[in-house]
Amino acid sequence: MKDVQLINIWFYYSKGDFILKGLELEVERGELVALLGASGCGKTTALKVIAGFITPQKGSVIIRGRDFTNVPPHKRNIGIVFQSYALFPHMNVRENILYGMRIRGVDKSEAEQRLDHIIEMLGIKGLEDRYPSQLSGGQQQRVALARAIAIQPDILLMDEPLSNVDPKFRSKIRFEIKKIQKQLGITTIYVTHDQDDALEIADRVAVMNNGIIEQIAEPFEIYERPKTAYVADFMGFENVFPIELIEESYVVVRGVKLRVSSLKNDGKYIAIRSTKLFISKEPSPNLENISGKILTKAFKGDRVRYLLNTSIGDLAVLTQNRDFNVGDNVYIHYNPEDMLILSG
Amino acid sequence: MRAIFYILSILCFTFLLTPITMPLLISFSTLESISFPPKGFTIKWFANIFRYETFTNGFIVSSSIAFISSLIALILSLPSSYILYRYKSLSIRGLVENLFTLPILMPEIVLSYLLLLFVYRALGIVSLISLIIGHTLVVIPFAMRIIYASLLNLGGDIEDAAVSLGRNRLGAFIDVVLPNIKHGFVGGFLTCFMVSFNAVSISLFLSFGEAIPLPVTMLNYLQIRYDPTIAALSTLLVAFTVLLCISVEKVVGLVSGVRG
Numbered sequence A: 001m002k003d004v005q006l007i008n009i010w011f012y013y014s015k016g017d018f019i020l021k022g023l024e025l026e027v028e029r030g031e032l033v034a035l036l037g038a039s040g041c042g043k044t045t046a047l048k049v050i051a052g053f054i055t056p057q058k059g060s061v062i063i064r065g066r067d068f069t070n071v072p073p074h075k076r077n078i079g080i081v082f083q084s085y086a087l088f089p090h091m092n093v094r095e096n097i098l099y100g101m102r103i104r105g106v107d108k109s110e111a112e113q114r115l116d117h118i119i120e121m122l123g124i125k126g127l128e129d130r131y132p133s134q135l136s137g138g139q140q141q142r143v144a145l146a147r148a149i150a151i152q153p154d155i156l157l158m159d160e161p162l163s164n165v166d167p168k169f170r171s172k173i174r175f176e177i178k179k180i181q182k183q184l185g186i187t188t189i190y191v192t193h194d195q196d197d198a199l200e201i202a203d204r205v206a207v208m209n210n211g212i213i214e215q216i217a218e219p220f221e222i223y224e225r226p227k228t229a230y231v232a233d234f235m236g237f238e239n240v241f242p243i244e245l246i247e248e249s250y251v252v253v254r255g256v257k258l259r260v261s262s263l264k265n266d267g268k269y270i271a272i273r274s275t276k277l278f279i280s281k282e283p284s285p286n287l288e289n290i291s292g293k294i295l296t297k298a299f300k301g302d303r304v305r306y307l308l309n310t311s312i313g314d315l316a317v318l319t320q321n322r323d324f325n326v327g328d329n330v331y332i333h334y335n336p337e338d339m340l341i342l343s344g
Numbered sequence B: 001m002r003a004i005f006y007i008l009s010i011l012c013f014t015f016l017l018t019p020i021t022m023p024l025l026i027s028f029s030t031l032e033s034i035s036f037p038p039k040g041f042t043i044k045w046f047a048n049i050f051r052y053e054t055f056t057n058g059f060i061v062s063s064s065i066a067f068i069s070s071l072i073a074l075i076l077s078l079p080s081s082y083i084l085y086r087y088k089s090l091s092i093r094g095l096v097e098n099l100f101t102l103p104i105l106m107p108e109i110v111l112s113y114l115l116l117l118f119v120y121r122a123l124g125i126v127s128l129i130s131l132i133i134g135h136t137l138v139v140i141p142f143a144m145r146i147i148y149a150s151l152l153n154l155g156g157d158i159e160d161a162a163v164s165l166g167r168n169r170l171g172a173f174i175d176v177v178l179p180n181i182k183h184g185f186v187g188g189f190l191t192c193f194m195v196s197f198n199a200v201s202i203s204l205f206l207s208f209g210e211a212i213p214l215p216v217t218m219l220n221y222l223q224i225r226y227d228p229t230i231a232a233l234s235t236l237l238v239a240f241t242v243l244l245c246i247s248v249e250k251v252v253g254l255v256s257g258v259r260g
């Protein structure tokens, strides 16, 4: 069952300058989808459309099968964890968490019961009487989550919930959010611009670029098989080149023929990870070779990162082989299976 | 290093406080005219203040004008600063912002003259109302700035948070925005009150007939007599201002306050 359906959403703040350009998204019940994209690509705007703070000029927002496009935000049952947490400064933790239930007329004893349960679950016992300014970033984050789930929302939206948390604790909190999300079975959209964050927490990752979702897939799938140059770049493919021509088992890049294992006729780019390229002094007889010259050499712990000037452009290579030096003329080779063909 | 810092602080405070302590010293002097150093000790100048009804009336007029114009300024500032804070992409945003801060850029004397021409001569509006209009204009930029700043400081998410929890816009505003800008209100009111109380040229240009603000009565008095009564009155005004500040500090904790 689909809890959220965004159908062809178009939205602008100032006329003609579209932020969302036909956004499509479907989220299954109980699923956690990470919305991943660079700053300014429209992630927060997409959340605001779902929450109802802004109304798209075109398109529909369907929640649990019902059209919510024109329903005001306070009549939608959506919990939000804001990037700034947005706790009410004049209310203590207890009052913050109880606020939504009070507004919705939840029975007093029922509300108290839920409060206790949530406080227990999020490990914020003992903080009930504190004001937000007396809490650490991580604690505020939990209270914000507690307040959002206390209303038992149909959908939970989280906007970069970890950006104000100390990097040391991110992994731990990420895991806790995931645990609670699964425990409650709550459909969640989680916005982030951090690739690790998205891959670690999500059931599916949606990579957003320029107002649309370029690809949505399970973490492993999107990491291994990005479909577009943008997604590949986001997933850490350092070497992406436009294709000039496609022939039977070759693609041509800057006049150089490169062998690939599978061919798509609509291929626009090739991409290969820096870890999938090898360097040697002599050309390899079994693998595909590109000749080049080493421009820079940098140590990355147990590996070395070389940047090479080659006939197809600059190539990055990450390898354990430290034997080469700047200025060396070398050959780079690769397995044709590792050379990905991207369609956009 | 530390010593230099202390000396500088002391110098700075001396510089700031001397003009305030001068009337204090002179106001107890037995000399018949304002002169330094003071001699002897008397409280007759203080008694003198209350013998002149124009002073007590002036105080009431000034306070009333300050009170009313500050209130009007705050009431006008709230919706407009709210709009500026809520709708960041508003196209007339710059215009509204400038409109409200324009009076601060105009020399008070020019503003006073324009108001004299416009409010009094053209519209024929009589003294007290023209004074209130003038004072409101003078204090509005202060009210606007302070309320707008406290709204910006609060951030917009908190209202959205209340809305997402089920409250409608107006309710959210009342529940979570208003309580958190009350410091701004009190601070804004206080600032406006003092600015208005001290707006001498506006008062000078626009007061006719019965309703004469305190600064004008003080100037008038000085033109006739040059005794320390005005020094005594100044001392009282300083005390009044300090008291006002302290009470506000006590009520809302303008500076500290655990609740942020």
Ligand SMILES: Nc1ncnc2c1ncn2[C@@H]1O[C@H](COP(=O)(O)OP(=O)(O)OP(=O)(O)O)[C@@H](O)[C@H]1O
Pocket (backbone or CB within 6 Å): A013, A014, A019, A037, A038, A039, A040, A041, A042, A043, A044, A045, A046, A193, B088, B089
């Ligand atoms: N209230 C607004 N008025 C006008 N333009 C806005 C407004 N809010 C956002 N924008 C613009 O819309 C675009 C998308 O903004 P949005 O906040 O959705 O980005 P984002 O993907 O959430 O970025 P970030 O990762 O920085 O939070 C940006 O170019 C931004 O400048």
Ligand SMILES: [Mg+2]
Pocket (backbone or CB within 6 Å): A043, A044, A045, A159
């Ligand atoms: Mg954002």
